[in-house]
Amino acid sequence: MILANDELKKLISTGRLKVDPLAPDTVRENGLDLRIGGEYAIYAYEGAVVKPCELENARHLFRIVKADEVVIPPRNFVLLTTEEYVKMPDDVVGLANLRSTLARYGLVIPPTVVDAGFEGNITIEVVNESPNTIVLKRGMRFLHLILVKAEGRALYSGTYQGQRGVTPPKGLRGEC
Amino acid sequence: MILANDELKKLISTGRLKVDPLAPDTVRENGLDLRIGGEYAIYAYEGAVVKPCELENARHLFRIVKADEVVIPPRNFVLLTTEEYVKMPDDVVGLANLRSTLARYGLVIPPTVVDAGFEGNITIEVVNESPNTIVLKRGMRFLHLILVKAEGRALYSGTYQGQRGVTPPKGLRGEC
Amino acid sequence: MILANDELKKLISTGRLKVDPLAPDTVRENGLDLRIGGEYAIYAYEGAVVKPCELENARHLFRIVKADEVVIPPRNFVLLTTEEYVKMPDDVVGLANLRSTLARYGLVIPPTVVDAGFEGNITIEVVNESPNTIVLKRGMRFLHLILVKAEGRALYSGTYQGQRGVTPPKGLRGEC
Numbered sequence: 001m002i003l004a005n006d007e008l009k010k011l012i013s014t015g016r017l018k019v020d021p022l023a024p025d026t027v028r029e030n031g032l033d034l035r036i037g038g039e040y041a042i043y044a045y046e047g048a049v050v051k052p053c054e055l056e057n058a059r060h061l062f063r064i065v066k067a068d069e070v071v072i073p074p075r076n077f078v079l080l081t082t083e084e085y086v087k088m089p090d091d092v093v094g095l096a097n098l099r100s101t102l103a104r105y106g107l108v109i110p111p112t113v114v115d116a117g118f119e120g121n122i123t124i125e126v127v128n129e130s131p132n133t134i135v136l137k138r139g140m141r142f143l144h145l146i147l148v149k150a151e152g153r154a155l156y157s158g159t160y161q162g163q164r165g166v167t168p169p170k171g172l173r174g175e176c
Numbered sequence: 177m178i179l180a181n182d183e184l185k186k187l188i189s190t191g192r193l194k195v196d197p198l199a200p201d202t203v204r205e206n207g208l209d210l211r212i213g214g215e216y217a218i219y220a221y222e223g224a225v226v227k228p229c230e231l232e233n234a235r236h237l238f239r240i241v242k243a244d245e246v247v248i249p250p251r252n253f254v255l256l257t258t259e260e261y262v263k264m265p266d267d268v269v270g271l272a273n274l275r276s277t278l279a280r281y282g283l284v285i286p287p288t289v290v291d292a293g294f295e296g297n298i299t300i301e302v303v304n305e306s307p308n309t310i311v312l313k314r315g316m317r318f319l320h321l322i323l324v325k326a327e328g329r330a331l332y333s334g335t336y337q338g339q340r341g342v343t344p345p346k347g348l349r350g351e352c
Numbered sequence: 353m354i355l356a357n358d359e360l361k362k363l364i365s366t367g368r369l370k371v372d373p374l375a376p377d378t379v380r381e382n383g384l385d386l387r388i389g390g391e392y393a394i395y396a397y398e399g400a401v402v403k404p405c406e407l408e409n410a411r412h413l414f415r416i417v418k419a420d421e422v423v424i425p426p427r428n429f430v431l432l433t434t435e436e437y438v439k440m441p442d443d444v445v446g447l448a449n450l451r452s453t454l455a456r457y458g459l460v461i462p463p464t465v466v467d468a469g470f471e472g473n474i475t476i477e478v479v480n481e482s483p484n485t486i487v488l489k490r491g492m493r494f495l496h497l498i499l500v501k502a503e504g505r506a507l508y509s510g511t512y513q514g515q516r517g518v519t520p521p522k523g524l525r526g527e528c
Contacts, residue, residue, distance in 0.1 A: 180504030
């Protein structure tokens with residue numbers, strides 16, 4: 001079941017779901033609208049060959065920019081972080097959706113999941129599929145997170161647990 | 177819970193979910209297949225800088241084309257509208273998915289949501305990620321809308337309520 | 353409801369959900385991580401005009417490459433197949449998500465659905481939105497499949513039922 005407005009407010013008021021900071025317009029009809037944080041990451045190189053399976057760590061491939069404005073050139077992507085630090089209950093899963101207004105401007109995100117039991121800021125890939133440069137601002141609502149009840153409980157225990165700020169990918173050496 | 181075929185037909189026959197026009201092949205195993213409508217929108221400019229936070233309205237950035245064929249150049253996107261005008265119950269949320277056949281040709285959409293209580297035609301960003309021009313036709317099934325029960329009720333009350341035809345994005349001046 | 357770890361293991365142990373081969377790290381907190389199989393498909397032509405509505409079959413447009421490494425050039429896409437052959441229960445639907453680590457490298461997939469009652473390898477469009485070439489490997493976990501309970505039962509009966517290996521799109525002649 002997708003949690004509607006009142007159910008989300010109950011989860012927050014009982015402390016089972018944490019969203020910090022929580023603005024008056026964060027809780028929407030059927031989900032949470034999360035905001036753009038104060039830094040983003042872009043690849044530091046172009047024309048390189050990136051082999052995740054051979055990388056211990058990929059941090060060096062990215063440049064992290066502290067800024068109140070995010071300028072995304074045509075046909076390029078940035079990693080954005082949410083302003084909010086969220087803490088998910090162990091029986092609710094988040095499905096990442098793009099705010100429909102931003103999709104209409106030509107932005108895209110991939111479908112990804114925020115696991116039950118995850119906590120941290122959320123890092124999201126945002127692609128500009130348009131032939132124009134698109135400029136976004138810190139504090140802008142961009143990520144529409146749908147929260148879905150899970151059958152059974154689970155606690156995310158992956159690498160990104162507790163991540164703060166925009167977080168580049170880990171290396172996958174040894175895993176593939 | 178995702179509503180399967182029989183549940184969808186019940187919602188439609190009781191009038192709680194409206195899909196107009198409703199074709200014999202609209203209701204599928206686990207969702208609705210909606211069709212391409214008779215107009216699409218593309219950016220009227222290339223190489224511009226688009227700042228949603230400074231726009232009252234973005235209509236002037238787009239050209240709306242009435243057509244039975246949609247020609248999408250390589251690595252470009254269009255805003256499509258569904259032929260169908262839908263009316264959602266207040267306790268069911270729609271998750272926009274791309275028909276798998278069209279994904280295999282190289283098309284992409286972002287994950288977006290159709291809120292409980294929304295009514296209107298649905299505007300969807302469709303990106304051609306391939307190195308070839310892809311030509312679609314009016315009336316073609318393209319959007320696979322999954323309908324998920326919500327816990328709690330909510331009524332969409334946003335700007336796009338009752339939208340008819342392809343609808344460019346609103347401006348976000350004053351909001352960010 | 354999204355099926356969590358224990359529920360997924362129950363479905364597999366009772367044989368209602370089949371995943372073959374099943375590795376120790378396939379079942380995750382809230383879904384299945386499926387692996388890259390041993391072949392992929394790319395368009396055999398560039399600069400062509402592709403009209404799905406006029407095609408009986410689109411197989412001739414694609415080149416299928418048997419390989420343990422998948423090299424995806426900047427701003428291009430491939431069709432990947434899962435290593436696993438899955439068999440879905442008739443009351444559970446799969447939602448395709450990209451593993452967050454791969455999204456952070458600049459890869460994107462569209463939101464697509466694995467219908468209740470579907471069986472086969474799963475073919476997924478993977479786009480490289482980055483300015484760098486990205487190299488993936490056979491056996492790498494890439495697709496995070498969320499399994500959601502359906503209300504009502506349904507059996508997928510489409511063209512791709514029982515598909516083996518990477519499967520290019522069907523033609524849509526006669527349908528639009």
